[in-house]
Ligand SMILES: Cc1cc2nc3c(=O)[nH]c(=O)nc-3n(C[C@H](O)[C@H](O)[C@H](O)COP(=O)(O)OP(=O)(O)OC[C@H]3O[C@@H](n4cnc5c(N)ncnc54)[C@H](O)[C@@H]3O)c2cc1C
């Protein structure tokens with residue numbers, strides 16, 4: 603099968619790229635390994651999740667949210683929005699297709715794509731003039747190696763498998779990692795009566811969604827350092843000094859760290875108050891595990907029924923994109939810096955790999971589509 607554009611992944615990035623291309627009458631197909639679109643939001647996100655950024659920063663190209671949508675969109679409403687998006691642009695991804703290899707044929711100037719059909723088990727081949735990597739930054743849950751972890755007696759899960767604290771009523775649970783996932787999952791566990799501890803090993807910024815909303819808006823008018831100053835001042839006023847609870851702020855500002863390192867500030871949903879009340883206990887880094895006992899680097903040992911690893915994600919694009927160095931580095935990140943990151947050499951593009959959430963997804967999808975039309979028009983002109 604020969605295609606103009608093959609998009610790998612039917613998350614918001616793949617869907618947005620398809621829609622932007624369609625607006626320009628450029629045909630494309632999407633290959634998706636799961637049996638649905640937006641699989642992260644449907645299968646790998648916890649029940650109480652709401653978008654942290656206001657809806658104005660989380661829409662996909664060519665379709666705003668309906669006016670009655672809440673400012674901070676709950677997961678289920680976001681899925682409904684994506685449902686409407688898919689209907690509006692009549693998007694039909696090819697499901698259960700796991701892309702296993704993608705190699706550029708320099709002679710034919712085409713991408714050869716090998717796909718495992720997960721239903722039949724067979725390998726299918728696609729050829730495309732353009733390839734778009736839209737497989738996301740949150741592909742595979744990362745669980746660190748810890749001595750004795752494999753012998754742990756209780757439940758072990760990654761945050762992407764966590765649905766609700768109601769499954770842990772009366773249990774003693776340790777959450778490892780204090781990003782947005784870990785902090786919110788701890789709160790949910792505590793809400794449902796689980797005895798909850800959280801491992802915090804590094805400094806991070808605690809803010810709330812109103813402060814970030816203000817900061818995001820101010821970024822249109824003020825330099826980043828000033829927005830950081832205002833954001834930090836408000837955060838300090840709201841939370842006070844949290845060091846005695848084991849929460850430390852890093853040296854750079856919240857927006858500076860997001861832009862430079864892709865590290866998101868933690869948007870507090872009530873966890874900090876629980877920590878202050880002693881209802882969620884902060885623990886230092888784990889040194890080892892023996893059966894149900896977890897030892898921390900302050901020498902303390904505690905017994906747990908379950909461990910929730912909210913230790914982040916890995917992108918896995920380099921595993922299937924054999925010619926990844928046309929666009930990605932060894933670290934799976936785009937080689938070029940924002941805002942030129944979305945384009946590689948040899949007709950490969952990426953959307954959703956700039957650590958800028960859904961706003962970044964929209965930016966990339968539009969850029970990719972606009973670039974393609976230029977290329978296609980150029981090649982058509984040459985032919986005529
Ligand atoms: C818990 C959580 C909450 C988040 N909340 C927000 C938020 O509020 N606001 C925000 O802006 N961002 C948020 N993000 C970031 C979020 O990941 C992105 O905004 C968005 O989902 C990115 O879309 P994507 O299409 O790039 O990636 P994904 O949504 O991850 O989609 C990638 C798709 O590619 C498919 N795929 C992967 N590998 C292959 C392969 N080899 N072959 C075929 N298909 C493949 C996957 O199955 C998946 O369906 C959140 C992330 C997480 C983990």
Ligand SMILES: NC(=O)C1=CN([C@@H]2O[C@H](COP(=O)(O)OP(=O)(O)OC[C@H]3O[C@@H](n4cnc5c(N)ncnc54)[C@H](OP(=O)(O)O)[C@@H]3O)[C@@H](O)[C@H]2O)C=CC1
Nearest residue numbers: 652653654746779780781782783784803804866912913914
């Ligand atoms: N509602 C929303 O909008 C939500 C958005 N998100 C977004 O999804 C993305 C992923 O977030 P998240 O899942 O929290 O992952 P992150 O990568 O943001 O956080 C991972 C956390 O795990 C810690 N960690 C890693 N390894 C270890 C270890 N061995 N021991 C102790 N701690 C460890 C990290 O600390 P260290 O810095 O020390 O490595 C960090 O605190 C982010 O962009 C986030 O903002 C997530 C949830 C909700």
Ligand SMILES: O=C(O)C(=O)Cc1c[nH]c2ccccc12
Nearest residue numbers: 654814860866867957958959960
């Ligand atoms: O949820 C995330 O981590 C995102 O990537 C969304 C996002 C984009 N820009 C930001 C700035 C501050 C906080 C979150 C985000």
